[in-house]
Amino acid sequence: xxxxxxxxxxxxxxxxxxxxxxxxxxxxxxxxxxxxxxxxxxxxxxxxxxxxxxxxxxxxxxxxxxxxxxxxxxxxxxxxxxxxxxxxxxxxxxxxxxxxxxxxxxxxxxxxxxxxxxxxxxxxxxxxxxxxxxxxxxxxxxxxxxxxxxxxxxxxxxxxxxxxxxxxxxxxxxxxxxxxxxxxxxxxxxxxxxxxxxxxxxxxxxxxxxxxxxxxxxxxxxxxxxxxxxxxxxxxxxxxxxxxxxxxxxxxxxxxxxxxxxxxxxxxxxxxxxxxxxxxxxxxxxxxxxxxxxxxxxxxxxxxxxxxxxxxxxxxxxxxxxxxxxxxxxxxxxxxxxxxxxxxxxxxxxxxxxxxxxxxxxxxxxxxxxxxxxxxxxxxxxxxxxxxxxxxxxxxxxxxxxxxxxxxxxxxxxxxxxxxxxxxxxxxxxxxxxxxxxxxxxxxxxxxxxxxxxxxxxxxxxxxxxxxxxxxxxxxxxxxxxxxxxxxxxxxxxxxxxxxxxxxxxxxxxx
DNA sequence: AATATACTTAGTTCGCGGTTAAGATTTTGGGGGCGGA
Numbered sequence: 001x002x003x004x005x006x007x008x009x010x011x012x013x014x015x016x017x018x019x020x021x022x023x024x025x026x027x028x029x030x031x032x033x034x035x036x037x038x039x040x041x042x043x044x045x046x047x048x049x050x051x052x053x054x055x056x057x058x059x060x061x062x063x064x065x066x067x068x069x070x071x072x073x074x075x076x077x078x079x080x081x082x083x084x085x086x087x088x089x090x091x092x093x094x095x096x097x098x099x100x101x102x103x104x105x106x107x108x109x110x111x112x113x114x115x116x117x118x119x120x121x122x123x124x125x126x127x128x129x130x131x132x133x134x135x136x137x138x139x140x141x142x143x144x145x146x147x148x149x150x151x152x153x154x155x156x157x158x159x160x161x162x163x164x165x166x167x168x169x170x171x172x173x174x175x176x177x178x179x180x181x182x183x184x185x186x187x188x189x190x191x192x193x194x195x196x197x198x199x200x201x202x203x204x205x206x207x208x209x210x211x212x213x214x215x216x217x218x219x220x221x222x223x224x225x226x227x228x229x230x231x232x233x234x235x236x237x238x239x240x241x242x243x244x245x246x247x248x249x250x251x252x253x254x255x256x257x258x259x260x261x262x263x264x265x266x267x268x269x270x271x272x273x274x275x276x277x278x279x280x281x282x283x284x285x286x287x288x289x290x291x292x293x294x295x296x297x298x299x300x301x302x303x304x305x306x307x308x309x310x311x312x313x314x315x316x317x318x319x320x321x322x323x324x325x326x327x328x329x330x331x332x333x334x335x336x337x338x339x340x341x342x343x344x345x346x347x348x349x350x351x352x353x354x355x356x357x358x359x360x361x362x363x364x365x366x367x368x369x370x371x372x373x374x375x376x377x378x379x380x381x382x383x384x385x386x387x388x389x390x391x392x393x394x395x396x397x398x399x400x401x402x403x404x405x406x407x408x409x410x411x412x413x414x415x416x417x418x419x420x421x422x423x424x425x426x427x428x429x430x431x432x433x434x435x436x437x438x439x440x441x442x443x444x445x446x447x448x449x450x451x452x453x454x455x456x457x458x459x460x461x462x463x464x465x466x467x468x469x470x471x472x473x474x475x476x477x478x479x480x481x482x483x484x485x486x487x488x489x490x491x492x493x494x495x496x497x498x499x500x501x502x503x504x505x506x507x508x509x510x511x
Numbered sequence: 512a513a514t515a516t517a518c519t520t521a522g523t524t525c526g527c528g529g530t531t532a533a534g535a536t537t538t539t540g541g542g543g544g545c546g547g548a
Contacts, residue, residue, distance in 0.1 A: 067517075091519055099522090116518045152517060240514040265516065291516055309514090316516095344514055352515095392516095 006052070013055060014081065020045045022197055026171070027052055029195050030135060035170045037141075037182060037194040041201055042175040043298070043326050047074065050137045050171055051083075054109045059134035062127075062165075063112045064158065066143045068092060069273070070296045071112035078110070088112040089123065102126045115154040118161045133168040136161075138189070140295065141172035145184040146315060149432055150352050151392060153399035159190040170194070176201055176319045178461040200462055201318070205325045207471035207478040208453040210335045219308050219336045220247055224254035226334065227286065230485045231258055232303035233279075234286045235293070237320055239309035239344045241266050244288040247308065251286060258285045265292035294320060300327040303485060307335040310447065312345035313439035314460070330470040332483060337447045342440065349436045354393045356426045362387055362397050363406075363422055370412040378410070400425045452476055 006024060010016050019027075022040050026049045029036050040046050054061040065071045071088035078086045087101055087108050105111075105126055117123055127133070138144065138158065148155030162170065172185050172194065186194050213219055223236065238244045241264040248262035261284050263275045272292075278284045280299045287293060291311060305324045311317050317335075325331030354362070365387055369376065377383055384394045401407045404421040442460070449456045453473035458465040471478035 091521095095520090095522060114518055120519085147516075151515095154518080238514090242514075312515090347513075348515065 009052060009055060010048075013083070014048070014052070020048070022199055023048050023052075026197050029197070030169055030171055031056065033169050035191045035194040036172070037186060037196050037198070038171065038173045039177050039182065039196075039198040039201065040173070040175065041199060042322065043300070044199075046139075046173045046175070049173065050135060051078065051110070053135055055083075057134035059132035059168075060106070060108060061110050061135040061137060062133055062168075063110060063137040063139055064115055064118070065112050065139045066114070066147070066152075067295055068114070070139070071114075073296060075112060083109070085109040086112075089117055090114060106130045115152065115158060119154050119157060124161070124164060128164060133165045136165065136168045136170050138170070138172045138185075140174060141185050142174040142177045142181050142315065142319075144172075144188050145177075145181045148188060150396055153395055156188055156399070159188065162189065162191075176315060176322060178315065181315065200465065201322070202454075202458045202462065202465040203322060203325065204466040204469045205328055206321060206331050206333055207468065207473060207483075208321075208333045208335075208457065209474040209478055209480075210337060210447055210453065213336055213338050215338045216243070216308070219338070220250050220254075222336070223247075223306060223308070224251055226304075226306075226480060227251065227255050227258060229480065230304065230483065231255075231285065232485050233282070233299065233301050234304040234306065235302060235320075235323060236286065236288045236306040236308055237311070238288060238290055239311070239348075241290055243308070244290060248286075248288040251288070259283070260286040260288065263287055263289040263293045265290060291316065291320070294323060297323055298326070299323070301329070302326070303329070303331045305331075305333050307333075309344060310335065310337065310341055310443055312348055312436065312443070314443050314446065314457070315439075317443060318457070318461070328469075330483070332471075332478075332480075335447065342444050345440050346437070349433060349440065351390075352392060353396060353429045353433060354389055356429070358387065358389055358393070359397070359422060359425050359429070362389075362401075363418055366401070366406060366412050367418065370414050375410040376407065376412065397425075400428065450475070 006027060007018065010019065021044060022038065023045060026036050026038050030049070030053050036049075038046065038049060040049075050061055050063060063071075063074075065074070068088070068090045071090065072092075075086050075088045085108050087110070089098065089101060089111060090113065093101065101108075102122070111131075113123070143152070144155045144158070162168065170189060170191050172189065174181075174185075177185065182196070182198070186192055211222065213222065227234065236244075236247065238247065244262040244264050248260045251258070252260045261275050261278070263272060267275075275284070275287065276293070276297065279287050280297065282301075288308075302324045305321050307317070307320070311320065321333045324333065365383075366376075380391070380394055380398075384391060387394070389397075398407065401421065404416075404424055406413055406416045406418070406421045446453070446456055452475050454465065454468065454476075471483070
């Protein structure tokens, strides 16, 4: 091991004898100063790709993460492994805590933050003054492409952040990113020449099945009957919060004995955390959830992922399905479709971005402000109120107006080219809506596909896919009565005393 | 009739509970000296 310094560091700090597939190549690439786009399946240790370099590189590693809970989990885990010079900066810190972190910012080797945080002037100033960034990591990088254009536009400003931080080496990581998402990531962060380390993401132990039914009532009946014969750890996706709650109640009634809960973004943070932990600890069998549930759920024995509603694109579908069978055991994806099910995602797509009329209203509103020599209101809620638009719609517009030179921070640019801005924004909205509608159509086509579900699902994502280890799909060889699941395992899984002790010590620890 | 996804902010408090470091005290094991067999 003497002439293998990377392995030595790996063993010394993380206790592993050798690297997993892909890790070493990526790390060497980064240490040589090359940008890397890494697409690695979940559970193969993506975070090692930057945690180990953070120990070897001179400066600081910045990790952009989409969820506070993800950063907090990572920091907790690293501290537990003995790496103390790690911090997550987010809105959970009080102003005083934040100041303390800023005062000693150069003490940290790893800093986790959200893309929004990187738009905070004080944070950026602190970084620029006191920190030399050796590596800039975008975790869950598909968020750039999937959320950046409409939902969280700060994801599209990372290229500017990189410039301000003296163009450090970049590592973009994701588990599920088809070629067009990979290209979008590189385009948005303005690094066209990234070294690609891409591993196939098709899952050979998941069987696919689609059932056409009449409506939600029949779906829940079917789910109940499947769960009675196959009482396995299960996730059920819905497109509405209300249905998650209703279904959880009805399934509890229908399947005596199964422990069912619901989870969606409208719940209290503490409740969300509790449900997630109970599910991960096998204290719950079934979760009825919206798309809010998923990222950061590292439960290895999820056997069944049901879509009671379809999402709005294949990428989301694959991410959600991919949470099944991380342990390699036979798992199943069950998708329901009833006539009209495409309507919900269609409405989402239509309502997410403002209409042309709203863009024109917004321009009038801005011109009014400019003429009176005023600034934009400090509270965005005030603008949303005046224009009668949603928070997401205003954030999208604000980003577009800024990009088109109409506003600068809170200032409205007087001599802006309003006509051109209007046309370019409206054209962009059309283009995005189109792209999203096509993505929805792609998923709907799959649901109605007559051919092998596995083949048609993965075809557009990668050139080839592995042959399944068990069942393939309901067009080929799968049906529920062939699928044998072992008896519900003991509720209390024995982990060995080290893991049990670790669990006890880390319980309830959140910051 | 409507249906989902997340982040953000707060200026310089105060008291309480818990933790840690340092010092004091007690317990315990081992080493060394001494006397006797």
